[in-house]
Amino acid sequence: MMPLVMAPQGEEQMIKRIGGSEEVKRHLQELGFVPGGHVTVVNEIGGNLIINVKESRVAVDKQLAQKLFI
Amino acid sequence: MGIRIALAGNPNCGKTTLFNALTGSNQFVGNWPGVTVEYKEGKYKGDKEVKIVDLPGIYSLSPYTLEEVVSRNYLIDEKPEAIINVIDGTNLERNLYLTTQIVELGIPVVIAINMMDVVEKNGDKINTKKLSEEIGVPVIEISALKNRGLKDIVDAAVKAAKEALPQSPKHRFDGSVEHALAHIEELCLHNVEDENVQRWYSIKLFERDEKIQEKLGLSEETVNHIEKDIASCEKELDDDAESIITGERYNYIGTIIDGCVKKAKKGLTTSDKIDRIVTNRFLALPIFAVVMFLVYFVSVTTVGSWATDWANDGVFGDGWHLFAIGSADYNDAVDKYNEADLIIVGYDLYCEGNGEGPTGDFKYPVEDEETAAVEYRTATHEDYVEAMEYINSHEVPEPEDYGVWIPGIPVFVESGLDAIKCNDAVKGLILDGIVAGVGAVLGFVPQILVLFIFLAFLEACGYMARVAFIMDRIFRKFGLSGKSFIPMLIGTGCGIPGIMASRTIENDRDRKMTIMTTTFIPCGAKLPFIAMVAGAIFGGAAWVAPSAYFLGIFAIITSGIMLKKTKIFAGDPAPFVMELPAYHWPTLSNVLRSMWERGWSFIKKAGTIILLSTIVVWFTTFFGFTPDGFRMLEEEEIGMSILASIGKGLSWIFIPLGFGDWEATVASITGLVAKENIVGTLAIIYGAAGDVYETMRAAFTDASGFAFLAFNLLCAPCFAAMGAIKREMNNTKWFWRAIGYQCGFAWVIGLIIYQVGKLFTGEGFTVGTVFGIAAIACLLYGLFRKDKYAN
Numbered sequence: 126m127m128p129l130v131m132a133p134q135g136e137e138q139m140i141k142r143i144g145g146s147e148e149v150k151r152h153l154q155e156l157g158f159v160p161g162g163h164v165t166v167v168n169e170i171g172g173n174l175i176i177n178v179k180e181s182r183v184a185v186d187k188q189l190a191q192k193l194f195i
Numbered sequence: 196m197g198i199r200i201a202l203a204g205n206p207n208c209g210k211t212t213l214f215n216a217l218t219g220s221n222q223f224v225g226n227w228p229g230v231t232v233e234y235k236e237g238k239y240k241g242d243k244e245v246k247i248v249d250l251p252g253i254y255s256l257s258p259y260t261l262e263e264v265v266s267r268n269y270l271i272d273e274k275p276e277a278i279i280n281v282i283d284g285t286n287l288e289r290n291l292y293l294t295t296q297i298v299e300l301g302i303p304v305v306i307a308i309n310m311m312d313v314v315e316k317n318g319d320k321i322n323t324k325k326l327s328e329e330i331g332v333p334v335i336e337i338s339a340l341k342n343r344g345l346k347d348i349v350d351a352a353v354k355a356a357k358e359a360l361p362q363s364p365k366h367r368f369d370g371s372v373e374h375a376l377a378h379i380e381e382l383c384l385h386n387v388e389d390e391n392v393q394r395w396y397s398i399k400l401f402e403r404d405e406k407i408q409e410k411l412g413l414s415e416e417t418v419n420h421i422e423k424d425i426a427s428c429e430k431e432l433d434d435d436a437e438s439i440i441t442g443e444r445y446n447y448i449g450t451i452i453d454g455c456v457k458k459a460k461k462g463l464t465t466s467d468k469i470d471r472i473v474t475n476r477f478l479a480l481p482i483f484a485v486v487m488f489l490v491y492f493v494s495v496t497t498v499g500s501w502a503t504d505w506a507n508d509g510v511f512g513d514g515w516h517l518f519a520i521g522s523a524d525y526n527d528a529v530d531k532y533n534e535a536d537l538i539i540v541g542y543d544l545y546c547e548g549n550g551e552g553p554t555g556d557f558k559y560p561v562e563d564e565e566t567a568a569v570e571y572r573t574a575t576h577e578d579y580v581e582a583m584e585y586i587n588s589h590e591v592p593e594p595e596d597y598g599v600w601i602p603g604i605p606v607f608v609e610s611g612l613d614a615i616k617c618n619d620a621v622k623g624l625i626l627d628g629i630v631a632g633v634g635a636v637l638g639f640v641p642q643i644l645v646l647f648i649f650l651a652f653l654e655a656c657g658y659m660a661r662v663a664f665i666m667d668r669i670f671r672k673f674g675l676s677g678k679s680f681i682p683m684l685i686g687t688g689c690g691i692p693g694i695m696a697s698r699t700i701e702n703d704r705d706r707k708m709t710i711m712t713t714t715f716i717p718c719g720a721k722l723p724f725i726a727m728v729a730g731a732i733f734g735g736a737a738w739v740a741p742s743a744y745f746l747g748i749f750a751i752i753t754s755g756i757m758l759k760k761t762k763i764f765a766g767d768p769a770p771f772v773m774e775l776p777a778y779h780w781p782t783l784s785n786v787l788r789s790m791w792e793r794g795w796s797f798i799k800k801a802g803t804i805i806l807l808s809t810i811v812v813w814f815t816t817f818f819g820f821t822p823d824g825f826r827m828l829e830e831e832e833i834g835m836s837i838l839a840s841i842g843k844g845l846s847w848i849f850i851p852l853g854f855g856d857w858e859a860t861v862a863s864i865t866g867l868v869a870k871e872n873i874v875g876t877l878a879i880i881y882g883a884a885g886d887v888y889e890t891m892r893a894a895f896t897d898a899s900g901f902a903f904l905a906f907n908l909l910c911a912p913c914f915a916a917m918g919a920i921k922r923e924m925n926n927t928k929w930f931w932r933a934i935g936y937q938c939g940f941a942w943v944i945g946l947i948i949y950q951v952g953k954l955f956t957g958e959g960f961t962v963g964t965v966f967g968i969a970a971i972a973c974l975l976y977g978l979f980r981k982d983k984y985a986n
Contacts, residue, residue, distance in 0.1 A: 151437060
């Protein structure tokens with residue numbers, strides 16, 4: 126398992142675990158980040174990611190991207 | 196009785212476009228009681244008996260954001276007759292997550308799959324019939340943008356409302372969850388009148404939703420009892436209750452999607468491709484800079500400033516030339532005529548002073564209207580002869596001779612009042628109070644509208660969300676959002692649209708912080724005042740103007756850092772997660788509608804406060820107790836006005852700042868009407884004694900002059916901007932907090948500048964210096980103290 130920050134751009138990844146506080150976790154889940162779900166990193170600026178998840182694009186900052194494990 | 200239909204859906208699913216398409220202009224826009232979340236309702240174009248309520252965009256019905264709470268309270272308590280669940284067809288899976296919760300509410304639901312035109316263009320296929328069977332509610336394909344399926348969806352909703360069949364969700368959770376739910380229902384919900392909503396309540400209780408526990412008035416005993424069920428279920432499935440529910444919902448959606456949707460191809464969408472470039476790590480900032488330059492160039496320097504000049508100097512000034520035809524010629528003629536006139540004045544002054552005419556060159560004074568600066572130019576005897584000839588051969592230029600001249604409203608009103616021989620006091624009230632007040636409100640509207648077109652476009656096309664992403668890392672450091680950049684940039688032109696641009700910031704705390712700090716940046720109206728101080732007190736030094744901007748930036752950064760450590764702004768900054776909507780071309784009507792809504796809300800909400808304050812300041816300026824009793828004053832008699840008495844009463848506040856005299860205090864007060872008024876007021880007050888700039892220089896030292904400048908740049912903005920703050924805060928307490936903070940901060944900075952500045956201008960160390968240094972220490976403490984609210 127490694128954090129999503131380290132994933133190469135443009136490749137589909139499966140989320141294995143979501144860390145972080147309850148609130149953050151819940152919000153990520155509402156946006157479609159669930160264990161077993163697939164995501165693709167579209168772009169990265171200084172650790173901040175744009176992720177394609179369930180057909181939508183979601184921007185997350187570095188701190189958060191480190192809590193998404195693949 | 197009419198039918199109420201609620202529109203519910205994710206942010207960016209096209210809900211607002213649908214709402215506009217359904218209701219046209221029959222809209223009411225307001226706020227939900229007590230919160231800043233926007234409330235919109237309207238009547239359906241096809242049937243006035245059908246009322247449509249646009250709920251805020253939400254991802255789920257959990258109780259964690261204001262939007263969610265507002266939406267779900269409306270749905271549970273007000274029980275609309277039907278819900279249209281709007282779904283983005285290009286993003287079914289995520290959108291259906293909300294759907295699975297909405298169908299549990301027991302209210303008739305119809306699903307509108309929006310953006311079908313895009314779905315078809317992508318070559319994807321959605322089997323709506325099967326989808327409808329799976330979920331158990333009617334599903335209609337629509338495209339709000341292309342006006343497709345709109346009648347169908349409302350008809351379906353009306354039909355569902357009339358049948359009022361109890362909605363029961365087809366989805367069932369895992370056996371052990373269902374067991375717990377059944378237990379909860381039995382234990383706590385037998386009193387709930389509406390059976391249909393029981394399932395929703397039981398799921399929420401399973402998720403330990405405190406707001407629902409409260410609402411149902413559960414005893415601690417009951418809560419503990421169901422807690423056992425929940426805990427055992429959690430143990431069995433090895434996850435927390437909320438995650439169990441979320442996971443199961445997504446699994447359920449996954450199975451539905453597999454059976455109903457055929458994707459044409461995988462790979463990057465158009466939006467992904469655009470994002471590859473626009474948010475690229477090398478190109479993002481240059482592209483951002485270009486976009487911002489365009490916004491600034493058009494809405495602040497060119498079109499925006501023409502619009503403001505036209506509205507302030509034309510419509511609410513002397514008047515204007517239709518289509519500006521003839522304006523340039525007229526201005527040339529006026530300049531020439533004035534120049535000639537001034538040369539003659541200079542010649543006459545020389546004659547008066549020397550008792551004879553000049554034999555060679557002589558000087559003549561030229562006053563700058565905006566800054567009241569007087570410059571002496573040299574003229575030769577030939578110039579004088581030419582000037583005399585010009586004056587003798589030309590009439591005073593009349594604007595009517597150069598094009599179609601439309602007189603300004605004040606001119607028009609004044610001539611009307613003169614015609615009926617109106618009393619001077621009433622005339623003053625109408626012209627300088629009411630008309631000027633209305634002008635202060637409406638004068639900014641054209642520029643605001645220009646700016647709002649841009650903002651609406653940037654928001655609707657999807658770029659605004661990217662701006663937040665690109666700038667967030669920098670602004671997050673001092674408690675602001677990436678989107679705060681735009682209000683501040685706009686604020687360099689005018690603080691009012693700047694404050695209003697803060698609306699695009701979703702996070703409540705970030706938005707309030709932005710509203711409080713935006714007006715620290717010097718706006719266009721402060722420039723004449725800055726120029727005046729630079730010219731009069733600092734001999735036209737070039738560093739004064741840039742220092743005003745640095746002061747503004749410094750104020751924003753320090754305020755951001757200090758405020759985010761205070762209790763009212765306490766809490767971790769929300770981690771940055773946001774959806775980036777797909778790029779698309781907005782429709783003209785939606786952009787214009789958004790522009791108009793915001794502009795109108797400014798006129799309505801900010802207008803009253805601006806008008807009232809202008810009238811009050813007018814009254815106190817033009818009335819006073821003179822040796823011959825209380826009466827209306829001439830402009831030059833401002834020293835006897837009520838305002839001057841107020842100034843004398845308040846001036847002690849500014850003694851520590853070095854300008855504790857009534858003149859400076861009164862100028863600061865009139866600056867509240869409009870910042871450029873400071874120049875006018877000072878010109879009247881100091882002009883009585885001769886040269887304005889010389890008198891002003893004598894009244895201030897370097898240190899007190901700069902403190903005066905700093906205080907007026909940072910303190911409460913003009914009434915119009917305060918009106919905008921009130922409108923955007925939508926909360927009286929927060930409005931006063933913002934104004935209070937701005938004035939307090941300005942005072943402290945003024946104190947530091949004056950007291951510490953005195954050290955450098957050779958006035959030596961005094962008791963005041965100690966206070967100045969103490970103020971710096973307080974500031975540093977505010978900046979570097981530990982943030983006890985951060986985790």
